[in-house]
Amino acid sequence: MILSAEKKSILWQNYFGISLANDQLSIALAGNPNVGKSTIFNALTGLHQHTGNWPGKTVDNAQGSFRYQQKSFLIVDLPGTYSLLAKSVEEQIARDFLCFANPDVTVVVLDATCLERNLNLALQVFEITPKVVVCLNLMDEAGKKNLVIDIPSLERELGVPVIAAAARQGEGLTELRRKIFEVATGSLKTNPRQIIYSKDVETAINELLPLVEDIAINNALPPRWIALRLLDGDGSFLKSLNGFLANDQPSVHSWEESKCAL
Ligand SMILES: Nc1nc2c(ncn2[C@@H]2O[C@H](COP(=O)(O)OP(=O)(O)OP(=O)(O)O)[C@@H](O)[C@H]2O)c(=O)[nH]1
Numbered sequence: 001m002i003l004s005a006e007k008k009s010i011l012w013q014n015y016f017g018i019s020l021a022n023d024q025l026s027i028a029l030a031g032n033p034n035v036g037k038s039t040i041f042n043a044l045t046g047l048h049q050h051t052g053n054w055p056g057k058t059v060d061n062a063q064g065s066f067r068y069q070q071k072s073f074l075i076v077d078l079p080g081t082y083s084l085l086a087k088s089v090e091e092q093i094a095r096d097f098l099c100f101a102n103p104d105v106t107v108v109v110l111d112a113t114c115l116e117r118n119l120n121l122a123l124q125v126f127e128i129t130p131k132v133v134v135c136l137n138l139m140d141e142a143g144k145k146n147l148v149i150d151i152p153s154l155e156r157e158l159g160v161p162v163i164a165a166a167a168r169q170g171e172g173l174t175e176l177r178r179k180i181f182e183v184a185t186g187s188l189k190t191n192p193r194q195i196i197y198s199k200d201v202e203t204a205i206n207e208l209l210p211l212v213e214d215i216a217i218n219n220a221l222p223p224r225w226i227a228l229r230l231l232d233g234d235g236s237f238l239k240s241l242n243g244f245l246a247n248d249q250p251s252v253h254s255w256e257e258s259k260c261a262l
């Protein structure tokens with residue numbers, strides 16, 4: 001379900017302490033630590049930035065805005081995370097934002113010098129939202145290591161736009177803005193690669209789906225993602241989900257109630 005602009009801006013204020021205007025398109029900037037997220041954030045937003053803390057946490061929060069093709073964009077620089085199976089506070093913040101904020105586009109920044117490790121996060125984000133642009137940053141460093149990356153093939157394999165960039169040198173950012181615009185406005189449709197798990201896991205997912213569907217619909221969060229976290233026994237995610245349902249979706253039953261139905 002797509003949240004209305006009004007409902008989304010209330011949710012952002014209440015849950016994330018971020019002021020999102022009704023006519024603004026929203027961008028989440030995610031990636032492993034130290035891959036150049038803040039460099040990209042600074043290059044896109046210039047002086048139009050606002051920093052603070054995430055509500056109730058001592059972790060920095062940076063938001064900024066820019067205009068492109070007569071549209072205003074609000075971009076949120078998320079803490080670096082290796083995985084959405086969150087352990088640290090930083091990882092929980094990034095995971096909660098990606099799961100509950102419903103950004104119009106998520107930019108996943110990858111380090112081109114260690115693609116394999118970085119792709120893990122991209123594949124996890126694909127399970128939450130199709131509206132993804134991959135920014136393959138540090139291409140200059142990859143060049144120094146004689147790494148050659150076949151971008152069109154990677155794009156085909158991933159099913160989302162892949163932009164090669166060297167953000168410190170300002171390379172790739174014009175194309176990045178264009179793809180952000182196209183995915184956020186829906187003029188470019190993506191089809192991110194989905195992980196198919198073992199037969200047993202897929203059977204278990206299918207058994208859980210009917211039980212989590214109405215939670216998922218009200219949250220704009222794919223039921224499959226919720227089912228996977230239940231199978232993981234991911235207590236941190238379930239706690240966040242309950243908190244979110246209690247604060248913003250009081251009409252939706254909590255996970256504790258759904259568990260009774262299982
Ligand atoms: N060579 C090169 N260095 C870059 C590039 N992009 C960013 N850097 C450098 O990489 C370092 C980390 O960049 P940040 O933008 O702070 O990375 P980050 O992802 O925000 O890091 P965390 O917030 O700690 O997760 C800085 O020294 C940047 O100047 C690039 O494309 N090429």
Ligand SMILES: [Mg+2]
Binds near residue numbers: 038
């Ligand atoms: Mg940073």
